[in-house]
Amino acid sequence: MLRGTEAAIRLGLVAAMTTASCGYGWAQTAQPQARVIEILADHDSRYKIQSQKQPTITVRAGEQITLRITAKKAKNRNRDGSIHGFALLRAKDRQPVPEWDFLLKPGIQEFTLAAPGEPGEYIVVCTVICSEDHEGMSMRLVVLP
Numbered sequence: 001m002l003r004g005t006e007a008a009i010r011l012g013l014v015a016a017m018t019t020a021s022c023g024y025g026w027a028q029t030a031q032p033q034a035r036v037i038e039i040l041a042d043h044d045s046r047y048k049i050q051s052q053k054q055p056t057i058t059v060r061a062g063e064q065i066t067l068r069i070t071a072k073k074a075k076n077r078n079r080d081g082s083i084h085g086f087a088l089l090r091a092k093d094r095q096p097v098p099e100w101d102f103l104l105k106p107g108i109q110e111f112t113l114a115a116p117g118e119p120g121e122y123i124v125v126c127t128v129i130c131s132e133d134h135e136g137m138s139m140r141l142v143v144l145p
């Protein structure tokens with residue numbers, strides 16, 4: 001069941017090696033074909049996506065995407081300065097998805113990566129105890145075949 005993800009990681013490695021050998025940075029070569037998804041990790045301990053009432057990220061299996069996440073501080077931060085987290089779990093068994101685990105500092109950060117290879121329902125969860133509403137900080141992610 002991890003096959004798709006492993007393949008995605010392997011593809012990523014090949015791409016990284018190819019770009020390294022031709023002298024360009026990973027970000028410069030990877031980004032043109034990656035679709036950008038804008039997300040707000042807000043001060044009220046909620047993820048938000050513009051014009052969506054119930055924020056849901058929809059991707060195709062294995063699709064290359066860039067998450068552009070704006071993070072605004074709620075009440076608490078981690079000792080390392082992180083104010084929110086962003087981790088992906090498979091909905092049916094809450095199994096963490098490899099690579100999809102980020103800590104967010106205040107401001108805008110971008111993460112370019114491959115969508116899970118396995119179609120289905122996933123949940124994004126915050127991994128920083130950002131306020132008393134932290135437990136409610138989650139959002140859907142749907143992987144289409």
Ligand SMILES: [Cu+2]
Binds near residue numbers: 083129130
């Ligand atoms: Cu949070």
